[in-house]
Amino acid sequence: MTAHEVTLEQIEDADKVLVGVAQHTPIDHASLLTELLGVPTSMKLENLQRTGSFKIRGATYRLSRLTDEERARGVVAASAGNHAQGVAFAAQQMGMAATILMPLGAPVPKLLATKGYGATVITDGATVEECLALAAEHAKRTGAVMIHPFDHPDVIAGQGTIGLEILQDVPDVETVVVPVGGGGLISGVAVALKEVARRTGRHIRVVGVQAAATAAYPPSLAAGHPVTVERGGTIADGIAVVRPGEHTFPLVRDLVDEVVTVDEDHLARAVLTLLERTKLVVEPAGAAAVAALMEGLIAPSGPTVALISGGNIDPLLLQRIVAHGLVASGRYMTLRIPLPDRPGQLARVSEILAGVGANVIEVLHTRHDMGLTLNDVVLQVSVETRGPNHQDQVLDALRGASFDPEVASA
Amino acid sequence: MTAHEVTLEQIEDADKVLVGVAQHTPIDHASLLTELLGVPTSMKLENLQRTGSFKIRGATYRLSRLTDEERARGVVAASAGNHAQGVAFAAQQMGMAATILMPLGAPVPKLLATKGYGATVITDGATVEECLALAAEHAKRTGAVMIHPFDHPDVIAGQGTIGLEILQDVPDVETVVVPVGGGGLISGVAVALKEVARRTGRHIRVVGVQAAATAAYPPSLAAGHPVTVERGGTIADGIAVVRPGEHTFPLVRDLVDEVVTVDEDHLARAVLTLLERTKLVVEPAGAAAVAALMEGLIAPSGPTVALISGGNIDPLLLQRIVAHGLVASGRYMTLRIPLPDRPGQLARVSEILAGVGANVIEVLHTRHDMGLTLNDVVLQVSVETRGPNHQDQVLDALRGASFDPEVASA
Numbered sequence: 043m044t045a046h047e048v049t050l051e052q053i054e055d056a057d058k059v060l061v062g063v064a065q066h067t068p069i070d071h072a073s074l075l076t077e078l079l080g081v082p083t084s085m086k087l088e089n090l091q092r093t094g095s096f097k098i099r100g101a102t103y104r105l106s107r108l109t110d111e112e113r114a115r116g117v118v119a120a121s122a123g124n125h126a127q128g129v130a131f132a133a134q135q136m137g138m139a140a141t142i143l144m145p146l147g148a149p150v151p152k153l154l155a156t157k158g159y160g161a162t163v164i165t166d167g168a169t170v171e172e173c174l175a176l177a178a179e180h181a182k183r184t185g186a187v188m189i190h191p192f193d194h195p196d197v198i199a200g201q202g203t204i205g206l207e208i209l210q211d212v213p214d215v216e217t218v219v220v221p222v223g224g225g226g227l228i229s230g231v232a233v234a235l236k237e238v239a240r241r242t243g244r245h246i247r248v249v250g251v252q253a254a255a256t257a258a259y260p261p262s263l264a265a266g267h268p269v270t271v272e273r274g275g276t277i278a279d280g281i282a283v284v285r286p287g288e289h290t291f292p293l294v295r296d297l298v299d300e301v302v303t304v305d306e307d308h309l310a311r312a313v314l315t316l317l318e319r320t321k322l323v324v325e326p327a328g329a330a331a332v333a334a335l336m337e338g339l340i341a342p343s344g345p346t347v348a349l350i351s352g353g354n355i356d357p358l359l360l361q362r363i364v365a366h367g368l369v370a371s372g373r374y375m376t377l378r379i380p381l382p383d384r385p386g387q388l389a390r391v392s393e394i395l396a397g398v399g400a401n402v403i404e405v406l407h408t409r410h411d412m413g414l415t416l417n418d419v420v421l422q423v424s425v426e427t428r429g430p431n432h433q434d435q436v437l438d439a440l441r442g443a444s445f446d447p448e449v450a451s452a
Numbered sequence: 453m454t455a456h457e458v459t460l461e462q463i464e465d466a467d468k469v470l471v472g473v474a475q476h477t478p479i480d481h482a483s484l485l486t487e488l489l490g491v492p493t494s495m496k497l498e499n500l501q502r503t504g505s506f507k508i509r510g511a512t513y514r515l516s517r518l519t520d521e522e523r524a525r526g527v528v529a530a531s532a533g534n535h536a537q538g539v540a541f542a543a544q545q546m547g548m549a550a551t552i553l554m555p556l557g558a559p560v561p562k563l564l565a566t567k568g569y570g571a572t573v574i575t576d577g578a579t580v581e582e583c584l585a586l587a588a589e590h591a592k593r594t595g596a597v598m599i600h601p602f603d604h605p606d607v608i609a610g611q612g613t614i615g616l617e618i619l620q621d622v623p624d625v626e627t628v629v630v631p632v633g634g635g636g637l638i639s640g641v642a643v644a645l646k647e648v649a650r651r652t653g654r655h656i657r658v659v660g661v662q663a664a665a666t667a668a669y670p671p672s673l674a675a676g677h678p679v680t681v682e683r684g685g686t687i688a689d690g691i692a693v694v695r696p697g698e699h700t701f702p703l704v705r706d707l708v709d710e711v712v713t714v715d716e717d718h719l720a721r722a723v724l725t726l727l728e729r730t731k732l733v734v735e736p737a738g739a740a741a742v743a744a745l746m747e748g749l750i751a752p753s754g755p756t757v758a759l760i761s762g763g764n765i766d767p768l769l770l771q772r773i774v775a776h777g778l779v780a781s782g783r784y785m786t787l788r789i790p791l792p793d794r795p796g797q798l799a800r801v802s803e804i805l806a807g808v809g810a811n812v813i814e815v816l817h818t819r820h821d822m823g824l825t826l827n828d829v830v831l832q833v834s835v836e837t838r839g840p841n842h843q844d845q846v847l848d849a850l851r852g853a854s855f856d857p858e859v860a861s862a
Contacts, residue, residue: 068478070500089731090480147811150783150838151728318561321499321733321763353731357774358784358813358836364767373560374768401557403768408818426768428560 089353192226205234216344499763602636615644626754
């Protein structure tokens with residue numbers, strides 16, 4: 043192993059600094075993954091971290107290392123989400139002024155949370171990249187210290203404290219799977235795990251997971267240097283970073299065993315499974331490691347820990363993911379049923395649905411649908427069902443009574 | 453303290469039996485409650501327990517104490533939810549046959565989960581009480597052993613293991629708050645905590661929380677014996693029990709310091725706060741202790757643990773609670789705006805909404821609304837907003853442009 047600019051000693055120092063600010067988050071046994079993979083698997087719950095993500099670790103350690111003169115000038119950061127809250131919270135804890143540039147249209151809960159931690163929030167710019175440029179200008183103009191979301195040795199050392207906690211709580215760990223955006227989190231974790239493993243003569247595998255839509259590491263690792271990729275649309279906004287950092291890239295290249303990618307459906311399925319089965323709220327980026335394990339993209343090997351990096355999901359997005367998941371698994375179906383316009387038709391349909399045990403959730407009864415004769419009405423009805431077979435039963439029952447249902451979503 | 457039929461020794465025995473079946477669930481620091489109450493507060497996360505609730509503890513210990521002859525006959529239970537899954541899972545682990553009576557219309561996910569654990573599920577009866585009667589018949593007819601959801605010393609001892617884990621993880625605990633239905637959970641926890649406290653010469657306060665809509669303990673404690681109350685509608689179905697048990701009542705009477713009640717809004721608010729701020733999925737019954745603490749119904753005293761008893765919430769109910777919470781906090785608003793029927797009106801409204809930073813989530817554009825003139829159309833538009841003030845801004849902007857928006861939900 044070559045010498046790196048982040049060492050185990052720095053991470054141990056960060057661990058001391060974080061006491062009383064960041065929490066030692068719990069490890070939760072993952073029954074579902076354990077069964078699926080055939081190796082004892084657990085999850086490190088950084089979604090239960092203060093501010094809802096691991097970001098306060100790096101931010102706090104970075105801020106703690108500023109000189110008194112720098113502290114007096116305050117800090118500035120650009121972020122649409124977790125880094126904003128991490129920096130705002132850390133600055134508040136240390137009594138420093140923080141200015142956060144957030145893009146226009148950033149999710150309301152994240153805006154409110156960042157303001158709630160006492161930061162001055164400026165919403166400007168269409169993308170995080172534009173915000174970064176604006177933040178750099180702000181730093182130049184005011185003298186505030188720019189806090190990069192991942193590409194700084196102190197930030198990396200702060201995130202590395204998670205590696206120490208994993209070793210403490212799962213001493214026999216052999217594989218750790220980590221979501222990857224810019225690479226700050228996995229770099230720090232890998233330094234901690236690999237160095238402890240080296241000193242104790244064992245092997246710990248570190249695997250990174252990116253969202254396929256914006257995955258800069260696979261091509262960068264292939265090229266041997268950071269490569270900029272195009273930003274693709276992904277629900278995993280927290281890890282949609284178009285280029286590895288100058289500090290993080292060498293660490294990932296040298297210390298991470300493998301980086302795999304997951305697609306949008308994998309992420310959505312993981313979020314829903316974590317919500318329904320594991321009772322955890324996890325943002326799509328935070329669920330990347332679990333998604334990769336669920337989809338069988340990582341060969342199981344020894345006791346495994348999946349890092350859940352954050353839980354800050356916009357409730358409106360969560361609603362959409364749950365709805366999508368219910369539809370996809372045959373547990374919710376919307377039907378459009380043309381009805382002859384005479385009394386009693388709605389009652390008849392309701393009876394048929396009740397007869398086959400489909401719970402009616404929503405009904406929309408409209409007239410004058412395009413393409414229908416003047417007197418016809420269309421009934422749009424959403425029902426809760428027990429799965430695809432049950433949906434077929436529902437359709438058969440309606441057809442058997444001479445209705446002609448069309449599945450509007452299933 | 454009078455002698456009771458459940459002892460600390462039995463709970464310690466149960467603790468050994470549960471190894472490898474139930475998990476020692478994590479404790480999570482509760483920043484929000486700690487700030488609110490001014491005492492260090494944490495949460496015992498039985499929503500992360502296998503099967504999503506504490507019920508497998510009592511079920512497993514109860515089943516482990518059956519004779520070989522009883523085991524061969526199998527078990528039967530009646531439940532709409534967590535007890536069903538607990539018994540099914542415990543029976544599966546021990547290789548016993550289990551039959552579960554679930555009421556008609558029980559939530560689909562709970563039906564599927566119970567079947568998933570290998571139980572024979574019979575859906576019959578309109579209420580859990582009817583299911584209990586049917587289960588008793590089934591037991592009589594087939595010889596299967598009836599497993600009561602709470603009113604049995606072994607069940608109580610099994611739930612009591614949570615008390616031991618709390619003492620292990622929060623050794624300086626002074627107050628423990630527990631959701632209460634039939635009283636099995638709080639009885640066991642109280643035996644463990646009070647007996648350890650007695651032996652070590654300290655005081656630990658145990659407080660119970662019931663849903664006001666169906667709260668049998670306050671009148672029963674006042675009367676000095678179990679009293680049957682009417683079942684009121686509550687989202688906390690898991691603790692809607694109309695009468696304390698014969699075994700649980702004396703334990704609650706003698707060992708529990710206080711039982712308070714929370715109303716439906718408290719429960720919904722707690723579920724949403726746990727979801728959004730704490731990143732935990734908790735069913736309404738499971739959130740009762742947190743609800744009582746959030747609403748200031750329990751005087752703070754020393755390090756406090758709120759027991760989260762379960763996370764099995766129907767996704768459709770979760771969707772409704774989140775939607776309700778967003779509307780209630782001014783973060784979502786649906787408007788009905790009558791539009792003159794000429795081109796460009798939808799575009800104008802869209803521009804105004806964009807101008808004040810309201811994100812449009814859903815649009816419904818309909819003609820022929822009752823009470824409008826023949827050519828008018830009504831635009832129904834749902835927008836994401838940043839709070840009540842922002843909603844006023846949105847309304848003012850529309851009115852300033854001569855539209856007449858009506859708030860359909862806010």
